[in-house]
Amino acid sequence: MQGGILLFSLYYKAVFVISLMLLGIYVSAWHKHFDTKLTVIFTLIPISCLGYVFLDEAENLREVIMSYKMIYIAGCFLQYLLLIYILELCTIKVTKCIKLIAFVLWMGVYLSVLSIGYFPLYYKEISFEIVDGKGRILKEYGFMHTVFYVMLFSFLGIGVYAILYSYHKKKQISKFTLILMLIPYAFSVFAYIIGSGHNIDVELTPIGYMMLEIAFLLIAYRMVLYDIDDSVIESMIQKGETGLISFDYKFRYLGSNQTAKKIFPELLELTIDSPITESSPYGKRFFYWIQSFASGENNEFEYKYNGNNVNDEIIYAVTVSDLYDGKHNRGYIITLVDDTSKRKYMELLDDYNDKLVREVEAKAKDIELFLEEKKKAETELELAAHIQESVLPSATQIFPKREEFNLFAVMIPAREVGGDFYDFFMIDDNHLCMFIADVSGKGIPAALFMMTSKTTIANCARISCSPAQILTQANRAICATNKMDMFVTVWLGILDINTGKLVAANAGHEYPFVTRDGKFEVYKDEHGMAIGVLDDIQYKEYTLQLSPGDCIFAYTDGVAEAFNSKKELFGLDRISVALNSASKEKCKYIINNVRLSIDNFAKDEQQYDDITMLCMKYFGKS
Structure with missing residues (x-):
């Protein structure tokens, strides 16, 4: 007899230790996508198994009652959690109201368990005696014990039906997972019924709980994969x-x-x-x-x-x-x-590139024939300068009646032709696009590359209203036909003339000047790589909110790097002084004031770089 009692004691303790080990495995394998109900289930089972250990070692009625209260924590709430988890696993929707009612019912049952020893709700009578060295519990069941069995069988029936129905009808649920769920679920419930309804010496319920933990470990492992x-x-x-x-x-x-x-x-x-x-x-x-x-x-x-x-x-x-x-x-x-829009756009861009190459080749042949006829470099440069000047826009001609903003730009080549350029135009009735750029190199090659780059950027701007996307798309197009291995720095901005919001992007260009409280300051925006270097660059854009009277001034490096006879650079400080001395004037006067300051600084010193400036003052809707 003593050997049997010791064996039962070891059994309960072994099951409790194993349940703790399974909980530890679950914790170590925990994933953020694991269902919260699994965590609660894995917590309740060791508590209930510990209750069985205490029940086996109980020496008086008070210890027996406390053990039952621990055991029924899982006996009640585990059934609720299991059914809710099974229904969710089987994609059967249950309203929050029904979940709450079920929880309240089980809470009522467990409160009746807590009343054992005080009120005859769950057990009318309960006593404890030790016979032949082993504790024996005598119980007379109360009304709530019957309610417990009714709810237990109801929840078991609903859960088993949901599993069997999903197994035969729903293809999008793993049959392996359903089988894993069904066997230990049914076993744990029937083990409790057999242990409670028959006068046997050992409880089988802890074994059922342990099987549940093992099944849920496998289910949790697979569920992360099933939930795409x-x-x-x-x-x-x-x-x-x-x-x-x-x-x-x-x-x-x-x-x-x-x-x-x-x-x-x-x-x-x-x-x-x-x-x-x-x-x-x-x-x-x-x-x-x-x-x-x-x-x-x-x-x-x-x-x-x-x-x-x-x-x-x-x-x-x-x-x-x-x-x-x-x-x-x-x-x-x-x-x-x-990827439809991108692929179709690339096809359109390829066609455009082919057309652009043909146009450039045709223009190059025209220039070559003209050079052969004239045979004079001066005439060649004079013609190129004229062509270059003709492609640069005039604000007075493009925007003769615009009152929302004032705009002016100028390009002064260091040679007869230069590599700097600018452009501005209305994308639609409410958006003004403007950009300024500096091509690497000088002379005819730079001028040709300038024409190609200007056309490419302008065409891309008419497709998209995002400066970052415009520069990204233009970079791809230019890299695809950049046989001269040249590059161009670009600052591009798009102004919403209704709101004053200016969205801009910078491809390796000089920092612009922006007025802050009526004073010009350098705005250190985020630089990207120059266009024409790598074809997979993704440019970034930023936003400035302009108020009426605010002004933005963009320029090429020839402005800051203009030098005098002492090889001193004009620099950003002198630019700032020139801008602020004319900040209240119109854009043409502001640019002319900067140009006059450069002339006074450099005197008659011949400059090596083009000097290009663009200024826009925002007035807003009247």
């Missing part, structure tokens, strides 16, 4: 332009989001955990993409989707990458991003 929306960045999915499909390393289908199912309707018929094969068209495509990535051959592909309308073609950029769960590599994920 939690495996990637949430914002990408919400846009609806990105499709996501995941597979494990055995090419078994794990899940996909709604966009992927729209692109590949066959996914709706594909069962979770089923392997893909090459027998179907979509399976053959997935298999090829994954194998190409796994072999290191390629991980980027293109897929054209027509949907129901043949003329409404969508081009998706397909990328295959590793599927990570935290730091662990668990399989493959196929990402499909709508």
